[in-house]
Amino acid sequence: MQLIQMTNKLCLKGVKFVLNQIRSIFSYNGLLVNLALKELRLQYKHSFFGFLWSMLNPLFMLFIYVFAFKYILHNNVPHFTLFLLIAELPWNFFQGGILSSTNSLVNAASLISKVYFPREIIPLSIVASNLFNFIFTLVILTIAYPISHVSFNFNMLYFPIVLLSQTLFMIALAIILSVITVIYRDVYHFMQIILMAWFYLTPIVYPLSRVPYPMHAFMYLNPMTDFIVEYRLILFHGMSPNWNIMLGTYAFDLILLIFSLWIFRKLSRNIIEYL
16 A cells, blocks of 8 residues: 555656646747747758658658568558558658757757756757658648548547657657767767667568567567557558557656656756766
8 A cells, every 4th residue: 555655656746747847848938939940941951842851751761662662572561552651751750850859959059058948948849840840741641542542531530649649759768868968979879770770670661460479569668669550550440549558658658758857857957068
């Protein structure tokens, strides 16, 4: 009984800590929006196609994956292009947001040294700009359905539930990676390698059913597996999400967010010295 009460107190304390941090961050919501918009502009500055690259890039990669995995390796998944696209777009959102945010505090050194504001806003603005990019690229998905002769259905409305969970996971990961990178600059280079391996350890170019069943438990230790499987369940198979998995992802998001904000607060006290 005492253990349960202690656990409840810790959970309540953790939730209050997160809410206080969120309140502090969003008191600077104008700065957050401006930094996110600035990041979007910088991504496509002096580019001929500009913002269209957010759609062109995943399309080019889609052609490569389809050619390699469907026509060379003879992947026989029905509607493979749509199957792949549903996983590729959320992965691009994840990869772009995490890699950019990892080095975000280092890149914003001049701003941090001049003005006071909650430093968490920097990686958060990177995730926000990538989220906007991701939502824009969903136009490709709406075009892919009629081309693939797959109809829309009511269960697709569950999509924001999975997206919110993935975004929370990314925010937590971005916050902790950004502050650690200030102290250990090698983290950014390690993340480039890790994300490459992470891509192939996530069922993006192959269905989870192709993985031997005894390895499924190992695959589900990867949070991105949960998200990709749920996206496909909703958008490809037209089913409602697995609520047990979604409940688990939100619980994990909360724990990781508490931990990342706590680590950020401790490490960011001397952040100026490393910048």
